[in-house]
Amino acid sequence: MTVDRRWRIGLRVLGLGYLAALLLIPVSVIFYRTFEHGVTSVLDSITTPQAVSAFWLTIEVSVIAVVLNTVFGVVCALALARGRFRGKWLLDALIDLPFAVSPIVIGLSLVLVYGTNGWFGSALTNAGIQVIFSFPGIVLATIFVSLPFVVREVTPVLREIGDDQEQAAATLGASGWQTFWRITLPAIRWGIAYGVVLSTARAIGEFGAVSVVSGHISGETITLTLLVEQRFQNYDLSGAYAASALLAVIALATLLAMTTFNRRKEESEA
Amino acid sequence: MSAIALRRRRSASGSSALGLGVATLWLSVIVLLPLAAVVVRSLDDGTGTFWDAVTSRQALAALRFTLLVSLVCAAINAVTGTLIAWVLVRDRFPGKRVLNALIDLPFALPTIVAGITLMALYGSNSPVGIDIAFTQAAVLLALLFVTLPFVIRAVQPVLIELDREMEQAAISLGASNLTVFRRIILPNIVPAILSGAALAFARAVGEFGSVVLISGNIPLQTQVSSVYVFKLIESDAEISASAVSVVLLLVSLLVLIGIRLLGRFDPTHRRHDG
Numbered sequence: 148m149t150v151d152r153r154w155r156i157g158l159r160v161l162g163l164g165y166l167a168a169l170l171l172i173p174v175s176v177i178f179y180r181t182f183e184h185g186v187t188s189v190l191d192s193i194t195t196p197q198a199v200s201a202f203w204l205t206i207e208v209s210v211i212a213v214v215l216n217t218v219f220g221v222v223c224a225l226a227l228a229r230g231r232f233r234g235k236w237l238l239d240a241l242i243d244l245p246f247a248v249s250p251i252v253i254g255l256s257l258v259l260v261y262g263t264n265g266w267f268g269s270a271l272t273n274a275g276i277q278v279i280f281s282f283p284g285i286v287l288a289t290i291f292v293s294l295p296f297v298v299r300e301v302t303p304v305l306r307e308i309g310d311d312q313e314q315a316a317a318t319l320g321a322s323g324w325q326t327f328w329r330i331t332l333p334a335i336r337w338g339i340a341y342g343v344v345l346s347t348a349r350a351i352g353e354f355g356a357v358s359v360v361s362g363h364i365s366g367e368t369i370t371l372t373l374l375v376e377q378r379f380q381n382y383d384l385s386g387a388y389a390a391s392a393l394l395a396v397i398a399l400a401t402l403l404a405m406t407t408f409n410r411r412k413e414e415s416e417a
Numbered sequence: 418m419s420a421i422a423l424r425r426r427r428s429a430s431g432s433s434a435l436g437l438g439v440a441t442l443w444l445s446v447i448v449l450l451p452l453a454a455v456v457v458r459s460l461d462d463g464t465g466t467f468w469d470a471v472t473s474r475q476a477l478a479a480l481r482f483t484l485l486v487s488l489v490c491a492a493i494n495a496v497t498g499t500l501i502a503w504v505l506v507r508d509r510f511p512g513k514r515v516l517n518a519l520i521d522l523p524f525a526l527p528t529i530v531a532g533i534t535l536m537a538l539y540g541s542n543s544p545v546g547i548d549i550a551f552t553q554a555a556v557l558l559a560l561l562f563v564t565l566p567f568v569i570r571a572v573q574p575v576l577i578e579l580d581r582e583m584e585q586a587a588i589s590l591g592a593s594n595l596t597v598f599r600r601i602i603l604p605n606i607v608p609a610i611l612s613g614a615a616l617a618f619a620r621a622v623g624e625f626g627s628v629v630l631i632s633g634n635i636p637l638q639t640q641v642s643s644v645y646v647f648k649l650i651e652s653d654a655e656i657s658a659s660a661v662s663v664v665l666l667l668v669s670l671l672v673l674i675g676i677r678l679l680g681r682f683d684p685t686h687r688r689h690d691g
Contacts, residue, residue, distance in 0.1 A: 151594065154594055155507075155508055158500060158503065158504055158508070159504050159508050159510060161500060162497070162500050162501040162503075162504040162505075163504070163516075165497050165500075165501065166516070166519075166520075169558075169561060169562055169565065170519065170522060170523065170562065170565065171519070172538060173534040173535055173537065173538040173539075173562075174522065174526075174534055176534070176537050176538045176544065177530070177533070177534045177537055180537055219439070219440065219443045222436045222439050222440055223436070223439075223440035223443070223444075225433065225436050226433055226436040226437040226440045227440075229433055230433040230434075230436065230437055232433075232434075232437055238437075238440065238441065238444070240673060240674075240677060241444060241448070241449070242444065243673055244448055244452070244673070245448060246616075246619075246620075247619045247620075247623070247670070247672060247673050248452070248623060248665075248666060248669050249622070249623025249624070249625060249642075249643045249646070249662075249665050249669075250623065250625050250626070250643070251623075251625050251643045251644075251646045251647050251650070251662075252452075252455065252623070252643075252662040252665055252666060253451070255455060255646065255650055255655075255658055255659065255662055256451030256452050256454055256455045256662075257451050258650070258655075259451065259454035259455060259458050259655065259659065260450060260454045264655070266454055287447070290447055291447055291448060291451070294444075294447060294448065345524075348524070351527070352525070352526065352527030352528065352530075353527075354527060354528050354529040354625070354626035355528070355625035355626050355629075355643065355647075358625075358647075359647065359650055371527075372527045372528075372529045372530070372626070375527075375529050375530060375533060376529050376629075376630070379533060379630060387533055388533070388537070391529075391530045391533050391534065394526070394527050394530050395526060395530055395534075398522060398525035398526040398527070398530075399522075399525075401525040402518055402519070402521055402522060402525050403518075405518075405521060405525070406518045
């Protein structure tokens with residue numbers, strides 16, 4: 148250590164104190180508040196019909212969004228890492244847009260395209276399809292917000308491993324698909340896994356964009372995060388805490404998966 | 418050129434062209450088309466209406482507060498993020514690995530849960546007697562929570578890679594800790610701090626879920642732009658909502674461009690461009 152003991156301890160106390168006040172203590176308080184009145188009331192509160200329907204809606208939406216974004220993410224990462232085309236920097240830059248745009252703006256943008264007064268509004272109404280204030284709108288919003296994760300995790304891995312093995316496979320007569328399945332996919336699998344975990348966490352946790360397009364129809368378009376807000380607004384604090392704790396547990400599981408996959412990913416890059 | 422190599426090149430370019438088409442189409446339908454709709458809608462009643470919507474007293478106050486509080490948030494993150502990154506890389510204490518994993522919790526935790534969490538500790542029923550709900554400080558606190566990982570995760574890898582010999586040489590030549598930090602460590606990590614802080618700023622400007630409850634949404638005081646836009650959408654003022662959204666979009670674009678330029682001038686992060 149180049150820094151003497153006094154400084155090091157001081158900085159440690161400062162840093163850990165900040166983390167405790169901002170992150171660790173608040174999250175512990177949520178768990179304490181949740182279980183303050185016993186475990187049974189918590190179980191009752193997260194097994195009401197509304198809560199169960201919100202849970203399954205969240206899972207369905209997340210699965211659809213994550214699967215589509217994973218396929219897109221791998222295709223797009225291959226184009227960015229292997230392709231040579233004009234305007235590549237533009238595609239590369241635009242991929243990050245969902246990270247930078249406010250979720251509320253995302254929700255509004257979907258309303259303006261798919262809502263009743265939107266660009267495709269009358270066409271969709273005539274076809275009898277409701278997107279906004281309905282399931283498809285929630286899926287679209289979730290896809291939008293979680294779009295960049297897989298691309299951003301897989302592209303650097305692809306660049307790192309290079310295309311020597313892919314070229315060798317192709318020279319030996321492998322088709323494009325064979326090369327992808329046998330060579331490329333095994334090499335990027337931990338990158339994909341890490342991207343999938345990040346996308347899933349974002350998809351489950353999305354609130355703002357979904358809030359704009361959901362219409363808040365109880366038992367139909369209420370996701371878990373919307374349920375938390377609804378209960379809070381209805382002064383059902385313990386219900387809100389219970390749903391929050393459930394989401395926090397999912398977040399902690401995500402962290403565990405992230406730590407595992409990230410280590411595997413770094414090992415495969417090294 | 419041999420026939421095999423030629424065939425390989427042709428098939429590779431064919432599949433990558435298909436991939437490029439799919440990627441562009443997907444991005445256009447999901448992201449670009451809706452965002453274009455916002456820009457178009459904001460100008461539906463002409464530039465005059467756009468300007469009025471953006472410069473109304475409430476819109477201006479919300480925008481000013483949003484940018485200011487995001488800037489303060491980014492600045493605080495630059496300091497605390499660097500400090501925590503340093504502690505996580507250079508210090509040794511029990512439980513460090515667990516703590517290191519927990520840093521990402523604000524990314525994994527839904528923003529509405531972050532808001533409820535902060536309300537439970539720093540709201541009206543505060544167990545520690547600190548009630549800052551519905552104040553500007555509460556908005557800052559929520560933003561600090563959700564942006565916590567950005568600077569830490571940007572600075573950490575650079576600190577790990579940093580050559581320790583320079584520091585040891587400086588110390589042996591009689592430099593103080595502060596001098597070593599200011600003259601050797603800091604210049605190496607400044608690009609990482611800036612890009613982390615810029616990401617935190619962009620995130621803070623658009624943040625909604627964590628601030629919507631704790632801010633109390635008091636117009637001209639604690640109302641941030643994203644919540645203001647949400648209220649406009651709820652009252653069916655689509656054109657005004659779109660106009661303010663366009664301003665937010667411009668801010669996001671500027672930050673993204675800034676980060677790209679920063680990456681280009683950053684000697685420690687040489688980008689791999691194909």
